[in-house]
Amino acid sequence: MEARGVTIPPARVGHTARNSLAVKIPAGRMVLQDGIVKPLLGRGLLCLMRDSLMDELVLTWVPVDGGEEHRFTLPQGKVQVSWVEKCKSGRVLLFDVDEGKQLLFFWMQSRSTDLAEKMMRRLQYILERHRHYPVNAPNSQAIQMSTFRRILEEVREGAVTLDVDLEALLASSKLIEALQEDPEFYRSRVVDYLPSSSATVTDTPVDVVSLVQDSQVQWAAVILSTMLRHQATSTYLSSLFLDAAAPWGLGVVSFIMQIIQAFLE
Secondary structure, X not given: OOOOOOOOOHHHHOOOOOEEEEEEEEEEEEEEEOOEXXXXXXXXXXXXXXXXXXXXXEEEEEEOOOOOOEEEEEXXXXXXXEEOOOOOOOOEEEEEEOOOOEEEEEEEOOOOHHHXXXXXXXHHHHHHHHHHOOOOOOOHHHHHHHHHHXXXXXXXXXXXXXXXXXXXXXOOHXXXXXXXXXXXXXXXXXXXXXXXXXXXXXXXXXXXXXXXXXXXHHHHHHHHHHXXXXXXXXXXXXXXXXXXXXXXXXXXXXXXXXXXXXXXX
């Protein structure tokens, strides 16, 4: 069941403003016949999507060979996800819908235990969150967020004045102190994204403080802040770099929260 040389066509798993991609997993389909779970031929990608229009979680299996997609709507609060412990030849994922009324089996194409456990925690978190807070739930937190967004729209005149400026964050004293405290750590994180002329200079290590204070970086921060405050460009940036993260809204703060969500959950 180990995946080798599989190419997933990215256009098939894109998401829109209506459908937000929460999890994508290289996996194959399985069927239950005569009490035995059997794998089907063909590899694919298992995608868990948030449908904000229909207020649903949707599980979609997309084959890599361009065949038929399979779509399953997951009812709120009635889905459990777990590993099939009896399967010893590979990891089998089970979605139990409404206490056994529908059983969805998928075999994992990767044998990585660490990735599998991280993926399982992510799935359980999303299902549990949807149990208590649907995509468009009328709870106090959602009301507060909708109120916050309305306030942002009211004060917007080309930009959201209640949002922070990315260039101001880069120039903040706390950021400078953090960079100076452990420059080697931050240098190792940014060196791969620097121009080759800067990244290949070994005699003089990159000064990360000077880097964030560079005029080109500051101008880029100004442009990025503006893009994050407009729906079309904000959605594009989120889908381009954070396709596994749940959308928070417009602005620099929202984008930072998406980064935290994507890499800490």
